Amino acid sequence: MPHDSTIPDHAYWDARYTESDRMWSGRPNAPLIRETSDLTPGRALDLGCGEGADAIWLAEQGWHVTAVDISRVALDRAARHAKETAEAAAHRINWEWYDLGSSFPVGTFDLVSAHFLHSPSDMPRDEILRKAAAVVAPGGVLLVVGHAAGPSWDPGPHPDLHFPTPDDVLAALGLPDGEWEVLRSEEHPRTLTGPDGQPATRLDNTLKLRRTAT
Structure with missing residues (x-):
């Protein structure tokens, strides 16, 4: 549905989530699996958790996850999905509502994940x-994983959309010198299914x- 600036984000x-029984695939994002499989589980923060696939996967690996989203519909759906598919790990997830533009979870975390x-x-x-x-x-x-361009089925110009590069994201973070190490900074194509049911691609x-600072 198109965004109406008079409607609050939540x-x-x-409304977006109530348009269908499931908005996303139900599978964890591939970059999350690739980039965290070798990490020692601890406390994780999943920003914009949606229907919860990433948070559930992390909990199944042993992480204690704070999973936050602006949609209570999505959070309720995610909690149900966790109980139905990952009962043994569901207790390691706290589903919490936040409008991240005005509030933010407290505490410190061994992993902070922001996908799309x-x-x-x-x-x-x-x-x-x-x-x-x-x-x-x-x-x-x-x-931080994000879109680098629009999907292949919609290549037309969209001047109102800006897809930051990894360098853009790093610069915007304004991190202190000597306190952080860049482990990966890259673009990569992803295969997905287009609205017509045919294979498509998108650059992420x-x-x-x-x-590194103590």
Whole structure:
């Protein structure tokens, strides 16, 4: 549905999620699996958790996850999905409502994950990611995965959309010199199914950082 700037973000996303029984695939994002499989489980923060596939996967690996979203519809759906498919791990997830533009979880985390934290509204993404970096514990990882371009079925120009590069994201974070290590900064294609049911592609990017300061 198109975004109406007069509708609060939480109402917009609740409406989006109620359009169908499931918005996303139900599978964890591939970059999350690739970039965290070798990490020692600890405390994780999943920003914009949606229907919960990433949070559930992390909990199944032994992480204690704080999973947050602006849509209560999505959070309720995610909690049900966790109980139905990962009962043994569901107790390791706290599902919490936040409008990240105005509030943010407290505490420190060994992993902070933000996958496809995009919105048609004026969401202060850079500010949110700076707050995300601030709650990463020493030795912990910040993982930011986003879109680098529109999907192949819609290649037309969209001047109102900006897809930041990993370098853009890193620069916007404004991290202190010597306190962070860049582990990965790259663009990568992803295969998906288009609205016509045919195979399609989309270019995404990944920025993975480790906090080295004690």
